[in-house]
Amino acid sequence: MTGKPRPRVCFIGTASGDAERYASKFFRAYAPVSDASDLVLFGAPEPKSIARLAEQDLVFVGGGNTANLLAIWRLHNVGEALRAAWKAGTILAGISAGAICWFEACLTDSFGPGLSPVLDGLGFLAGSACPHFDGEPLRRPRYKEEVAAGRLPPGYGIDDGAALHFIGTELHAVVTEVKGSAASRFELIDGAVRETRLDAKVLPGA
DSSP states (O other), X not given: OOOOXXXXXXXXXXXXXXXXXXXXXXXXHHTTTSEEEEEOXXXXXXXXXXXXXXXXXXXXXXXXXXXXXXXXXXXXXXXXXXXXXXXXXXXXXXXTHHHHTTEEEEEEOTTOTTOXXXXXOOOSEEEEEESOTTTSTTHXXXXXXXXXXXXXXXXXXXXXXXXXXXXXXXEEEEEESSTTOOEEEEEEETTEEEEEEEXXXXXXXX
């Protein structure tokens, strides 16, 4: 997607507390095919490392605690740096917490297994999102409940193995590496929640 034979790719593992094991998995996968680096925020981050986000072709954000990720990013102005990179053409991607942080709001287990709304997402994308939609039985009913009550803006439920591909702020496609996994769009119409299943394109090799 970057269009480059060896793109510059940066991993951000804030949501997992910059876990070294997670970063190691990233480097094993990406170092052979890219100029791979990571942004470490726990400890004493260097401002230059945050500024280098603007030089990346792709930024990949790992999963973990979404609320902690957002709080720490705000302390270090990472959100502003990512927005500038995105506006300049950097591809932003991620999994779980790294997939939903871009929205205005999300449903997360950051505060415990009961699932709670977070309303201070980065806001690059309108609405809300919820990951692991087919992998955890509480996700769908809790998300619908929060949207119906107006505690979350309408948005998307994303199955494990599936991803939403946005171009700019418009949903371009749903893709999946797991056959049968996809995503749903949720709307609030006349006080009722309407779920529309979105067809997913199966990625090569899946």
